[in-house]
Amino acid sequence: MQVGLIVDSACDLPPEFSRKHNIFILPVTAVINGQTYIDEHDPLKTQEFYQRGLLQKGYYAETRAYSPKQIHSLFMRKIVPQFDMAICETVARSRSLIYDNANEAMNTVMARYEGVRAAAGKDGRFSMRVIDSKQIFAGQGLLAAHTLGLIEKKLHKNALRHEVETFSDSILTCVIPRDLHYIRERARRRGDNSVSALVAFMGKALSITPVLFGKGTDAQPVAKTWSFESAVEKVMNYAAARVDAGLKTPYVSLSCGMSWPEIDALPGLDLLREACERNGVELLLSQMGITSSIYIGPGSLCLALAAEPHNFNDFQ
Known part of the structure; x- marks a missing residue:
């Protein structure tokens, strides 16, 4: 069973680590001084932001979670055809709408994934879990790294979710x-x-x-x-x-x-x-x-x- 890990762009991890472990980044929209940017954790774009000083006036900026419809589209295009199970760990629910929107998107994906799976030549059912990491930034990154180790142990999906949620409290x-x-x-x-x-x-x-x-x-x-x-x-x-x-x-x-x-x-x-x-x-x-x-x-x-x-x- 192929298990995929999804995090949002509030999760801080080294780009090379994310690439090595095929971690999917759920983007966040940033609006800075009226201009819209999509944060996908692209290291070159991040470096450009620092060099241009775009973040120095960040209190005039806002971040917006992708809508359930946008997340649904991403999951159907990028996740359902590639994995048999997906774990989506979001930034703390108390700080963002990402958890709620991802959870809503998951429900619609679970109702409609069969045609996408068939077109991709994937056999078997697809399952998914959205988890509130209760973390921010580096904490969310640490949880993701630990989750990869749990995935390698090939735990049952319910045991995997329990272990992730329990570990987050540590x-x-x-x-x-x-x-x-x-x-x-x-x-x-x-x-x-x-x-x-x-x-x-x-x-x-x-x-x-x-x-x-x-x-x-x-x-x-x-x-x-x-x-x-x-x-x-x-x-x-x-x-x-x-x-x-x-x-x-x-x-x-x-x-x-x-x-x-x-x-x-x-x-x-x-x-x-x-x-x-x-x-x-x-x-x-x-x-x-x-x-x-x-x-x-x-x-x-x-x-x-x-x-x-x-x-x-x-x-x-």
Whole structure:
């Protein structure tokens, strides 16, 4: 049975990793200063966005989930003829309509796939599951990487879904927003009150760089620093120590909303690389995608790993 994995473009993964494992990217529409772009995680287009500075005014941008009709069309053309079963993992349902729209599209696909399968010369039934990852950015990427390992075990579809949903609760993310003015303005324009805890933590001192830590969208401020570099060093020290202590999956996912020279110069990155190599862990290092960067702001960083429950400061 051929099983395909679908993620949306809020999921940050290295492009070469996605290509190697034939991960299908469900696009997201981005509207920036009135111009429409389709984010398909094309690395060249992403690099162009950074070079042209298109994301610097991201609080004037909006992202739009593909409609159920658009998703239905993509699934029928790209997924049904190729796979016998598909797992679609979406960005956290609380942050986007992608889950709801993909779920609606799945229902119409399941009612109409037989003719498409027959035309493609595929025998047997087709099945599909849409799963709320409960994650964002690098966290969603980590879940996708772990899911590939579960698919290789050839679990029954119900067991596979259960394992994915259970594992998601073990994922912990660290987020460092580069510009709190950006976060505040984006929230104001969207009417989003979810950043109230961050604003309360920072008060009026928007020059402070916070470290947010927790499960998926429930991350809370756990440290405040006076520079982005200091915040990055804290996160790298934490991640390296946590890797040495043991993980639930042999991956660490790290996405950065900056150019590759800036990424390579991040303080503590070599320390994390060495810890991963020492422990047989693959570091999934990627440039933050267009969708992710619009949401959290260019220059930001997101790291995810899966481990037993612990506190951020336990590994400083």
